[in-house]
Amino acid sequence: MSVLIIAEHNNSELNSSTLNTITAGTELGDVDVLVAGENCADVANAVAAINGVNKVLHADASHYGHHLAEELTPLILGLAENYEHILAPATNFGKNLAPRVAALLDVAQISDITEIVSSNTFIRPIYAGNALATVQALHAKKVITIRTVSFEAASEGGSAGVESISAGEQVGLSSFEGQELTVSERPDLATAKTVVSGGRGLGSKENFAIIEALADKLGAAVGASRAAVDAGYITNDKQVGQTGVVVAPDLYIAVGISGAAQHIAGMKDSKVIVAINKDPEAAIFNFADYGLVADLFDTVPEMTNSTKIS
Amino acid sequence: MKIIVPIKRVVDPYVSIRVKSDETGVDTGGVKMSMNPFDEIAVEEAVQLLEAGTATEVIAVTIADSSSDETLRSALAIGADRAIRINCETPLQPLSIAKVLKNIVEAEGAGLVIMGKQAIDNDNNQTGQMLSALLGWSQGTFISEQTIDGDTVKVTREIDNGLETLTLKLPAVLTTDLRLNEPRYIKLPNMMKAKKKPLDTKNFADYGIADDAITAGFTVQKVQEPPTRKAGIIVDSVAELIEKLRDEANVI
Numbered sequence: 001m002s003v004l005i006i007a008e009h010n011n012s013e014l015n016s017s018t019l020n021t022i023t024a025g026t027e028l029g030d031v032d033v034l035v036a037g038e039n040c041a042d043v044a045n046a047v048a049a050i051n052g053v054n055k056v057l058h059a060d061a062s063h064y065g066h067h068l069a070e071e072l073t074p075l076i077l078g079l080a081e082n083y084e085h086i087l088a089p090a091t092n093f094g095k096n097l098a099p100r101v102a103a104l105l106d107v108a109q110i111s112d113i114t115e116i117v118s119s120n121t122f123i124r125p126i127y128a129g130n131a132l133a134t135v136q137a138l139h140a141k142k143v144i145t146i147r148t149v150s151f152e153a154a155s156e157g158g159s160a161g162v163e164s165i166s167a168g169e170q171v172g173l174s175s176f177e178g179q180e181l182t183v184s185e186r187p188d189l190a191t192a193k194t195v196v197s198g199g200r201g202l203g204s205k206e207n208f209a210i211i212e213a214l215a216d217k218l219g220a221a222v223g224a225s226r227a228a229v230d231a232g233y234i235t236n237d238k239q240v241g242q243t244g245v246v247v248a249p250d251l252y253i254a255v256g257i258s259g260a261a262q263h264i265a266g267m268k269d270s271k272v273i274v275a276i277n278k279d280p281e282a283a284i285f286n287f288a289d290y291g292l293v294a295d296l297f298d299t300v301p302e303m304t305n306s307t308k309i310s
Numbered sequence: 311m312k313i314i315v316p317i318k319r320v321v322d323p324y325v326s327i328r329v330k331s332d333e334t335g336v337d338t339g340g341v342k343m344s345m346n347p348f349d350e351i352a353v354e355e356a357v358q359l360l361e362a363g364t365a366t367e368v369i370a371v372t373i374a375d376s377s378s379d380e381t382l383r384s385a386l387a388i389g390a391d392r393a394i395r396i397n398c399e400t401p402l403q404p405l406s407i408a409k410v411l412k413n414i415v416e417a418e419g420a421g422l423v424i425m426g427k428q429a430i431d432n433d434n435n436q437t438g439q440m441l442s443a444l445l446g447w448s449q450g451t452f453i454s455e456q457t458i459d460g461d462t463v464k465v466t467r468e469i470d471n472g473l474e475t476l477t478l479k480l481p482a483v484l485t486t487d488l489r490l491n492e493p494r495y496i497k498l499p500n501m502m503k504a505k506k507k508p509l510d511t512k513n514f515a516d517y518g519i520a521d522d523a524i525t526a527g528f529t530v531q532k533v534q535e536p537p538t539r540k541a542g543i544i545v546d547s548v549a550e551l552i553e554k555l556r557d558e559a560n561v562i
Binding site: 107 | 405437449479533
């Protein structure tokens with residue numbers, strides 16, 4: 001049987017979360033990818049060139065332009081009968097959309113899987129990653145969201161066909177008003193190779209600049225603990241943790257972060273973890289490969305200014 | 311407008327959980343339990359709408375055994391008018407919960423549902439979207455702001471790289487993110503008042519819910535501890551840290 005993947009994109013560029021989802025999909029069967037949006041032919045063509053894609057279904061309509069769950073759901077329901085698995089990334093896009101599809105197919109959804117055991121059995125974290133559940137889906141059709149950091153990104157090199165499919169009627173329950181995207185020269189938090197995160201130890205919004213300076217030196221993304229977000233030092237989209245973004249970079253540097261379970265859940269799969277904290281008892285040191293017990297206001301600028309880092 | 315706020319009793323977020331040695335689940339015996347934090351935000355938001363005169367009644371609902379009565383009392387203490395517990399000994403899965411909630415929402419004639427975006431035990435993040443789908447309503451998920459204006463509600467949603475604003479036609483299901491509000495501290499007089507507010511215990515049959523609506527869609531085969539990271543080392547200086555990262559870990 002085949003797998004339908006719902007592509008995440010902004011009508012001009014594919015979101016890298018789709019690449020991870022395609023890799024997961026290829027473990028389950030032949031992968032078709034739905035690219036639904038407005039004037040998104042470029043994205044459909046880009047998806048056709050990804051390894052592992054069998055066919056791209058391209059649906060174009062103004063009411064798909066903002067990827068509203070209410071609008072996309074009937075389109076996906078119309079395609080569902082040909083597929084055993086329907087996959088979306090477990091990003092806010094996929095989390096918003098997939099359960100609406102599952103409910104109307106009258107099947108369970110398996111959320112945020114980190115491993116595929118078999119065509120109906122999956123591993124997923126529960127309790128903020130403090131336990132791993134092995135879950136067997138009982139319905140013939142499975143709606144699944146994929147934890148993107150747990151699957152490699154699919155590479156380019158495919159040559160799938162692109163099939164235009166007709167758009168459905170506009171549902172009109174919701175409408176898009178606007179968005180405020182964080183504009184940054186830095187890499188995307190979810191996919192960066194290096195992440196520098198700050199916690200409550202920074203003490204103020206102004207002091208967060210030293211985190212940003214180190215991140216820029218390392219070509220890293222900036223993250224934060226929930227405590228730092230709650231204290232207003234930085235916006236919520238930078239929150240690493242159970243209730244924020246889950247990251248797994250090659251290098252994660254936690255600065256002034258105590259190491260609450262909910263934060264650990266969002267970064268513990270990083271390859272190398274560094275903790276800088278003046279409290280030697282901070283829980284973060286239990287998870288760090290390299291710990292430095294020191295005042296962050298001395299050590300972070302010292303790192304940033306080091307001539308040993310190019 | 312009546313608002314329904316579904317809530318769930320979960321292991322307190324500040325408790326370290328233990329996986330049972332027979333791998334059948336997480337040990338919840340003798341563990342401190344609390345209202346799911348996102349649900350607390352949902353109750354607070356609904357009560358603020360009540361206090362502003364936008365809502366006429368706020369009803370807290372749970373589907374659980376009698377141990378959840380105290381959680382419903384907390385919702386009443388925050389300011390919900392009344393509570394309903396659908397008696398259920400075994401925890402239901404998200405699709406079943408959405409089906410049960412749909413019947414309650416329809417029986418009560420509610421015009422808005424506000425609920426947590428996810429429960430911090432199973433972390434599914436499904437029930438609100440599923441309920442919205444089954445009702446054929448609009449959905450505003452992961453919201454950090456809402457403004458009701460006549461027959462629409464304007465919501466600001468947390469998305470992966472910022473914020474998005476949508477206008478939803480009412481009725482709608484809204485799910486809460488962290489920054490929507492700061493739930494109030496419950497004062498003793500309000501806890502006393504909550505004891506006198508109505509808390510009805512109902513059965514599935516009272517809402518015309520058939521057995522096949524609450525069958526499981528998946529089974530949990532085992533629950534295990536995640537692999538632990540092996541302990542690292544403490545370095546003495548920035549110079550040593552940089553050397554390790556460059557020459558030992560090869561990450562800078």
